[in-house]
Amino acid sequence: xxxxxxxxxxxxxxxxxxxxxxxxxxxxxxxxxxxxxxxxxxxxxxxxxxxxxxxxxxxxxxxxxxxxxxxxxxxxxxxxxxxxxxxxxxxxxxxxxxxxxxxxxxxxxxxxxxxxxxxxxxxxxxxxxxxxxxxxxxxxxxxxxxxxxxxxxxxxxxxxxxxxxxxxxxxxxxxxxxxxxxxxxxxxxxxxxxxxxxxxxxxxxxxxxxxxxxxxxxxxxxxxxxxxxxxxxxxxxxxxxxxxxxxxxxxxxxxxxxxxxxxxxxxxxxxxxxxxxxxxxxxxxxxxxxxxxxxxxxxxxxxxxxxxxxxxxxxxxxxxxxxxxxxxxxxxxxxxxxxxxxxxx
Amino acid sequence: xxxxxxxxxxxxxxxxxxxxxxxxxxxxxxxxxxxxxxxxxxxxxxxxxxxxxxxxxxxxxxxxxxxxxxxxxxxxxxxxxxxxxxxxxxxxxxxxxxxxxxxxxxxxxxxxxxxxxxxxxxxxxxxxxxxxxxxxxxxxxxxxxxxxxxxxxxxxxxxxxxxxxxxxxxxxxxxxxxxxxxxxxxxxxxxxxxxxxxxxxxxxxxxxxxxxxxxxxxxxxxxxxxxxxxxxxxxxxxxxxxxxxxxxxxxxxxxxxxxxxxxxxxxxxxxxxxxxxxxxxxxxxxxxxxxxxxxxxxxxxxxxxxxxxx
Numbered sequence: 001x002x003x004x005x006x007x008x009x010x011x012x013x014x015x016x017x018x019x020x021x022x023x024x025x026x027x028x029x030x031x032x033x034x035x036x037x038x039x040x041x042x043x044x045x046x047x048x049x050x051x052x053x054x055x056x057x058x059x060x061x062x063x064x065x066x067x068x069x070x071x072x073x074x075x076x077x078x079x080x081x082x083x084x085x086x087x088x089x090x091x092x093x094x095x096x097x098x099x100x101x102x103x104x105x106x107x108x109x110x111x112x113x114x115x116x117x118x119x120x121x122x123x124x125x126x127x128x129x130x131x132x133x134x135x136x137x138x139x140x141x142x143x144x145x146x147x148x149x150x151x152x153x154x155x156x157x158x159x160x161x162x163x164x165x166x167x168x169x170x171x172x173x174x175x176x177x178x179x180x181x182x183x184x185x186x187x188x189x190x191x192x193x194x195x196x197x198x199x200x201x202x203x204x205x206x207x208x209x210x211x212x213x214x215x216x217x218x219x220x221x222x223x224x225x226x227x228x229x230x231x232x233x234x235x236x237x238x239x240x241x242x243x244x245x246x247x248x249x250x251x252x253x254x255x256x257x258x259x260x261x262x263x264x265x266x267x268x269x270x271x272x273x274x275x276x277x278x279x280x281x282x283x284x285x286x287x288x289x290x291x292x293x294x295x296x297x298x299x300x301x302x303x304x305x306x307x308x309x310x311x312x313x314x315x316x317x318x319x320x321x322x323x324x325x326x327x328x329x330x331x332x333x334x335x336x337x338x339x340x341x342x343x344x345x
Numbered sequence: 346x347x348x349x350x351x352x353x354x355x356x357x358x359x360x361x362x363x364x365x366x367x368x369x370x371x372x373x374x375x376x377x378x379x380x381x382x383x384x385x386x387x388x389x390x391x392x393x394x395x396x397x398x399x400x401x402x403x404x405x406x407x408x409x410x411x412x413x414x415x416x417x418x419x420x421x422x423x424x425x426x427x428x429x430x431x432x433x434x435x436x437x438x439x440x441x442x443x444x445x446x447x448x449x450x451x452x453x454x455x456x457x458x459x460x461x462x463x464x465x466x467x468x469x470x471x472x473x474x475x476x477x478x479x480x481x482x483x484x485x486x487x488x489x490x491x492x493x494x495x496x497x498x499x500x501x502x503x504x505x506x507x508x509x510x511x512x513x514x515x516x517x518x519x520x521x522x523x524x525x526x527x528x529x530x531x532x533x534x535x536x537x538x539x540x541x542x543x544x545x546x547x548x549x550x551x552x553x554x555x556x557x558x559x560x561x562x563x564x565x566x567x568x569x570x571x572x573x574x575x576x577x578x579x580x581x582x583x584x585x586x587x588x589x590x591x592x593x594x595x596x597x598x599x600x601x602x603x604x605x606x607x608x609x610x611x612x613x614x615x616x617x618x619x620x621x622x623x624x625x626x627x628x629x630x631x632x633x634x635x636x637x638x639x640x641x642x643x644x645x646x647x648x649x650x651x652x653x654x655x
Contacts, residue, residue, distance in 0.1 A: 016483065016486075017486060017487070017490055020483065020484075020486060020487035020490065021487065021490045021491070023487070024487050024488075024490075024491075025499070028499055028500065028503045029503075031503040031504065032503070135377075135378075138378070138642065139378070142378075142635065142638050142639055142642055143635065145638055146575065146579070146631055146634040146635040146638045147631055148579060148582050148583065148586075148599075148627055148630045148631060148634070149583065150583065150586045150602070150627075151602075151623065151627035151628075151630065151631060154609060154623050154624075154627070155624075157610070157616075158611075158616060158617055158620065161616065162610075162611060162616025162617055163616070163617070169610075229642075279492035279493075280492070282492050282495065283492045283493070283494040283495060283583075286494070286495070286498075286587075287583060287586065287587075290587075301495075301498070302587050305498050305501075305502060305587050305588065305589055306587060306588040308502055308506070310502060310503075313498060313499050313502045314499055314502075316495070317491065317495050317496060317498070317499040320491065320492060320495050321490050321491045321495075321496075324490060324491065324492060325490050328490075
């Protein structure tokens with residue numbers, strides 16, 4: 001099977017996944033009565049029951065399931081996920097859109113540090129198998145893997161914000177926040193580090209960076225172990241293969257054998273794991289943002305869950321399900337691209 | 346005489362298995378990480394068993410924590426409450442001790458039930474194939490389309506806040522993993538000659554699955570499942586921290602931290618004023634999960650056929 005045929009097949013398989021993701025969220029919605037579901041579309045608490053019955057009728061909330069699904073998915077596709085009561089009665093989709101740049105900023109800064117650190121430590125661990133450095137790296141990565149996200153975040157906050165008085169929790173300091181929300185400051189991307197540069201106010205960028213360092217470190221600590229583990233075992237496997245022995249027999253230096261021969265092949269499995277890494281990050285941001293008071297979509301979801309805000313939590317879950325499915329699609333195609341064996345299957 | 350020869354035959358046929366098993370045990374004993382993991386788990390098991398002695402229950406249901414008044418502000422450690430109290434004056438020490446039982450209970454129950462579902466659906470799916478298999482696999486795909494904690498969060502919000510909801514949500518997000526592994530193993534074993542022979546001599550499907558296939562397919566998933574206990578407890582703790590746990594008075598590590606969530610940042614003058622409300626229960630969660638993960642990491646290396654002998 002050629003590359004094109006593989007991509008077409010994989011994209012076609014994506015359609016039932018999308019359908020499944022929406023169906024599952026729709027199924028979870030069925031745990032609630034039509035009245036409860038109707039109140040998801042009303043700002044605040046309705047004063048009069050008639051309002052609820054009008055919404056039920058208008059949105060077909062007591063119709064047979066397939067009809068309900070049709071009307072529900074049409075509304076979802078037009079961006080109507082209900083009202084987020086936990087975020088000041090704004091539509092869920094608006095709340096998500098407001099949070100996405102912040103979360104995106106956090107994730108974009110975390111991914112390189114996780115991947116580079118993970119690959120570096122994984123190789124070091126494999127090359128020095130069963131030596132002291134291998135044991136140390138493994139113990140540290142298992143510790144990171146076992147840390148409750150909120151606990152490591154609390155420890156970091158206590159030491160650096162509380163103990164050393166570095167900065168305070170949040171996305172920006174108060175002064176910077178005042179400037180960013182003032183009318184003179186244009187929020188092109190709502191990503192503060194970029195907007196600071198675009199507005200020619202570098203100190204905003206620096207302020208944003210200072211606030212993002214700890215959340216990034218926290219996400220790195222809890223996710224890096226995944227890459228280390230995969231990189232280590234795939235590197236060990238490559239190092240035991242015949243071509244490595246050949247390369248060594250030719251008299252190539254150890255560095256060349258490791259970096260030019262083994263590392264390249266060992267990187268392939270790391271690509272497959274990036275889907276799982278995405279899941280870890282999407283989960284990690286919910287807790288990390290909550291503890292660091294960093295107002296992205298994770299913070300929004302955690303606060304919604306605390307207040308049992310149904311449309312917000314389900315809207316967030318739907319969004320995450322879609323993002324994760326797209327991420328997996330990209331991973332599969334990349335994998336097929338770099339490893340031709342996959343396409344033949 | 347006859348039985349003797351059968352015995353020696355059996356011994357001969359089993360000898361590679363026994364040798365491998367001996368090698369595995371040797372590797373485990375040589376691995377300091379797995380010994381450390383085992384020691385940590387033993388320590389927690391001892392706490393769980395000795396809970397009634399370490400922290401004598403006050404209420405009829407020992408999992409309901411006693412509280413010393415109703416004040417919202419947590420109190421620091423004192424001779425009366427050696428780990429201090431949470432918001433609502435629940436004793437942190439009591440919660441940590443009985444929370445150990447909760448952790449084992451959550452871990453074993455979630456893993457046990459998901460494993461059972463996985464074994465039944467996975468073996469039926471793998472053995473019969475066809476439309477049932479197709480439907481089941483698409484169903485697991487859908488669950489896999491969500492990161493576990495986030496789907497569990499949505500499910501707990503739908504089921505209502507309680508320990509049962511947390512357990513059910515965790516089972517619902519974890520059974521597909523076991524189902525897939527079992528199915529894969531069953532597909533492999535199904536091809537073997539002895540299964541063909543069993544079919545040819547007219548064994549029932551039930552007998553073939555339970556007597557011939559499962560005993561040869563179940564081993565990897567059993568190990569995988571038992572080592573997942575740590576990550577299950579970690580997810581449950583995260584749900585509790587998000588306020589979706591068993592409820593304020595229930596002895597659970599994540600719940601203890603959640604109780605004091607308005608205080609964990611300390612006061613403006615002293616950010617570490619209420620350190621005991623989160624540092625101590627968090628340490629219990631961390632050590633418990635660490636124990637299982639140390640054991641799991643060592644096992645993964647030892648049992649991975651591609652790297653085990655190097």
